[in-house]
Amino acid sequence: MSGRTLSHRPERRPVKIVAAEVIVTSPNRNFVTLKITTEDGITGLGDGTLNGRELSVASYLTDHVVPLLLGRDAHRIEDTWQYLYRSAYWRRGPVTMAAIAAVDVALWDIKAKAAGMPLYQLLGGASRNGIMAYGHASGRDLPELFDSVRKHLALGFRSIRIQTSVPGIDAVYGVAAQTEGERYDYEPAQRTPLPVEEDWDTRAYLRHLPGVFEAVRNEFGPELPLLHDGHHRMTPIQAARLGRDLEPYDLFWLEDCTPAENQEALRLVRQHTTTPLAIGEVFNTVWDYQTLIREQLIDYVRSAVTHTGGITAMRKLLDFAAQYQIKSGIHGPTDISPVGMAAALHLDLAIHNFGIQEYMQHGPLTDEVFRQSFTFADGYLHPGEQPGLGVELDEQAAARFPYVAAYLPVNRLKDGTVHDW
Numbered sequence: 001m002s003g004r005t006l007s008h009r010p011e012r013r014p015v016k017i018v019a020a021e022v023i024v025t026s027p028n029r030n031f032v033t034l035k036i037t038t039e040d041g042i043t044g045l046g047d048g049t050l051n052g053r054e055l056s057v058a059s060y061l062t063d064h065v066v067p068l069l070l071g072r073d074a075h076r077i078e079d080t081w082q083y084l085y086r087s088a089y090w091r092r093g094p095v096t097m098a099a100i101a102a103v104d105v106a107l108w109d110i111k112a113k114a115a116g117m118p119l120y121q122l123l124g125g126a127s128r129n130g131i132m133a134y135g136h137a138s139g140r141d142l143p144e145l146f147d148s149v150r151k152h153l154a155l156g157f158r159s160i161r162i163q164t165s166v167p168g169i170d171a172v173y174g175v176a177a178q179t180e181g182e183r184y185d186y187e188p189a190q191r192t193p194l195p196v197e198e199d200w201d202t203r204a205y206l207r208h209l210p211g212v213f214e215a216v217r218n219e220f221g222p223e224l225p226l227l228h229d230g231h232h233r234m235t236p237i238q239a240a241r242l243g244r245d246l247e248p249y250d251l252f253w254l255e256d257c258t259p260a261e262n263q264e265a266l267r268l269v270r271q272h273t274t275t276p277l278a279i280g281e282v283f284n285t286v287w288d289y290q291t292l293i294r295e296q297l298i299d300y301v302r303s304a305v306t307h308t309g310g311i312t313a314m315r316k317l318l319d320f321a322a323q324y325q326i327k328s329g330i331h332g333p334t335d336i337s338p339v340g341m342a343a344a345l346h347l348d349l350a351i352h353n354f355g356i357q358e359y360m361q362h363g364p365l366t367d368e369v370f371r372q373s374f375t376f377a378d379g380y381l382h383p384g385e386q387p388g389l390g391v392e393l394d395e396q397a398a399a400r401f402p403y404v405a406a407y408l409p410v411n412r413l414k415d416g417t418v419h420d421w
């Protein structure tokens with residue numbers, strides 16, 4: 001038998017990082033991108049976009065992270081992650097973890113390009129043929145909502161999030177048509193000098209929503225997976241009631257039913273309803289899920305790769321969740337850049353406990369700045385076969401769209417009290 005004999009190989013020579021640049025651009029909305037270059041001339045991209053707080057991440061990267069990267073071995077991803085996480089002493093938080101994510105994803109992009117493989121191959125290869133995606137339908141009334149669902153079905157979506165206006169409330173989260181200007185999709189951050197103020201009434205919402213889902217089920221039948229986002233607005237007992245009231249309409253998930261800080265709140269919700277629960281888009285480490293996962297209080301992990309320290313940290317979080325039959329539902333609104341979306345898609349394809357991927361299509365200007373190789377057909381996404389993430393940044397195009405300040409809205413009850421948005 002011929003075959004190869006093991007021979008001593010000299011240790012691989014380190015490949016130094018020679019440049020790291022932070023690029024802030026605002027084609028349809030603001031994005032923060034980190035571009036890392038190695039001495040071999042390989043470049044990697046990472047997303048550090050934090051909606052409404054973009055410049056904080058840009059400053060954290062430029063002032064405190066880039067100087068630490070120069071001269072490091074680009075291939076030591078785990079070591080660099082631990083170095084950035086632990087060396088700051090001040091751990092966690094959305095700004096820090098978005099900055100670490102940008103570095104981590106850029107280094108995975110470099111490693112996969114150096115290997116000549118799409119990133120999902122380095123993560124263990126494909127566990128499925130395509131990535132089921134859900135789109136965002138919304139409307140101020142039922143006819144507008146039904147039109148939006150039909151539009152998404154025509155685009156190829158096979159799973160759909162339902163958000164609706166509520167009688168008596170002027171502006172509700174997730175309803176695209178109520179915002180001014182071009183509707184490429186729902187983008188809640190507005191380019192105004194102060195945050196826009198929306199209004200809220202939980203009792204009116206709880207009365208209205210089950211009827212909307214009944215109407216949608218009657219119109220579109222029992223099979224279509226339907227999702228809904230409560231956007232942190234309910235108390236535990238209100239969320240428990242909504243989950244129970246929605247049971248006849250067989251939701252794929254009810255998302256962010258209560259504010260995210262209190263993990264114990266989900267215990268109460270869970271005792272009262274079998275509606276599947278998803279949470280975590282505002283979380284930034286595995287510690288935010290410790291009770292939720294160990295006690296099986298949720299069904300889907302909603303973290304974004306971009307806000308949770310990148311591929312390295314998300315992989316560990318999702319492996320932890322897998323031990324409890326909890327699946328992924330990676331955050332994918334338009335405030336995740338095409339770079340962050342590509343990172344999510346490679347992970348989605350590779351992990352075993354994939355659930356669903358949120359997918360809001362970016363605007364045409366964004367697609368000019370970020371050249372992408374993913375595909376979307378028959379409801380399924382695929383990251384493509386380009387080495388690395390499969391995304392290239394056109395820096396000249398990016399420079400045409402400088403940063404524009406934008407804020408997420410603030411929410412108030414009828415009496416003026418600030419409420420969770």
Ligand code: EZ4
Nearest residue numbers: 051188229231281333335408
């Ligand atoms: O409001 O990412 O499930 N998706 C969401 C998003 C969030 C935005 C905030 O920047 O809740 O639309």
Ligand code: CO
Nearest residue numbers: 229255256281
């Ligand atoms: Co959400």
